[in-house]
Amino acid sequence: MLVKERICPECKEPIIGRSDKKFCGDVCRTAYHNNIANQRDSSMRAINKVLQKNRLILLETEVNRNGNAQTDIYFLQELGFDFSYYTHCRPDRAGQVIVYCYEVGYIRNGEDQVQIVRKDSR
Ligand SMILES: [Zn+2]
Numbered sequence: 001m002l003v004k005e006r007i008c009p010e011c012k013e014p015i016i017g018r019s020d021k022k023f024c025g026d027v028c029r030t031a032y033h034n035n036i037a038n039q040r041d042s043s044m045r046a047i048n049k050v051l052q053k054n055r056l057i058l059l060e061t062e063v064n065r066n067g068n069a070q071t072d073i074y075f076l077q078e079l080g081f082d083f084s085y086y087t088h089c090r091p092d093r094a095g096q097v098i099v100y101c102y103e104v105g106y107i108r109n110g111e112d113q114v115q116i117v118r119k120d121s122r
Helices: 026-064 073-078
Strands: 070-072 088-091 097-101 104-109 113-118
Touching (some): 026 104
């Protein structure tokens, strides 16, 4: 019977031993799973960083506008706001969709205008 050589996914060396062994040893098994966890954590960190930056931009813009939270998308984009990242969406009482970054969000008013809103303020 032809036995297919199994290769350790971590060190790429042949696996010797039981047929259900997936790694050459404990060191490689642990390293392999740690690498997967680190990659997952680092992509989560990168996304969280964008979301936190978006949140700060909305909060600072609202504060700097002294209650007039109407602005345009280009102003936010120049500050580094990324419209493709948000935490959740919810319609307000008027049925307009609020796009949130945590507790602060915005409503698109027309083509390029946005109204910044705090959670539960509408
Ligand atoms: Zn190995």
